[in-house]
Amino acid sequence: MTPAGLGARDTLRLEAGMNLYGQDMDESTTPLETGLTWTVDMRTARDFIGRNALENRTSARHAVGLVLLDKGVMRSHHVVNTAHGAGEITSGGYGPTLDRSIALARVPNAVQPGADVTVDVRGKPLRARVVKPPFVRNGKVRIDL
């Protein structure tokens, strides 16, 4: 058995764009808001528990990835300021493969990959770019820097 750091686990799953339960998603969020629509079959006629509830639910926000352009580290709960209103970082940290701060965030639906936003990090507005996760897969960088 080899000790493995939780920090390593966290940077690995963050770079892979994978949600952390309790932080990026919990009982109050739906797949629409947490980047998980790929796990839910809304296209075929197949019924499933919760289908009706989901179809009747709209959400003003969706999940995106963020890459920090300035120096610093984005963290959970930092406010994201966009052209369409404010959002929030759900998970943030340092991505070692990219050598930059990366984050998952919940932002207004109109905010799409490619958009420039700012993140309030300890009182300073730092520049970030919206991207579609994953940031890294199989060791390869998957976003345009």
Next chain:
Amino acid sequence: MTTPADLKYTASHEWVKQDADGTVTVGITDHAQELLGDLVFVETPAVGRKLKQGEECAVVESVKAAADVYAPVSGVVTAVNTELTDAPEKINQDSYSAWLFKLKIDTPAEVAALLDASAYQAVADADSH
């Protein structure tokens, strides 16, 4: 953990080196960098800023946490270590040569009252994580 005998220390894990000309050099201790882990970001104070002893003046941030650095003594910032902007890991490699900033001090008594190496060692030992 190393604690050089020729430096002074604070209970908040800063080290202070007295230079010949009434200035001091400040950094964070080996114990501090060990607790923080791999540093990814360092923010130093602006040159020319006046600091009071105990005032928050810099930030060191690692993958797991951000920590404030406090002015160990009062003075004016005369220089900052710009190498740390692109290579914050130098602090992990050698926290006593990777200094953060230099201060021109106004109250030498404050320096004399700082902890010596053995007093700081006791603080670090008690600070078990």
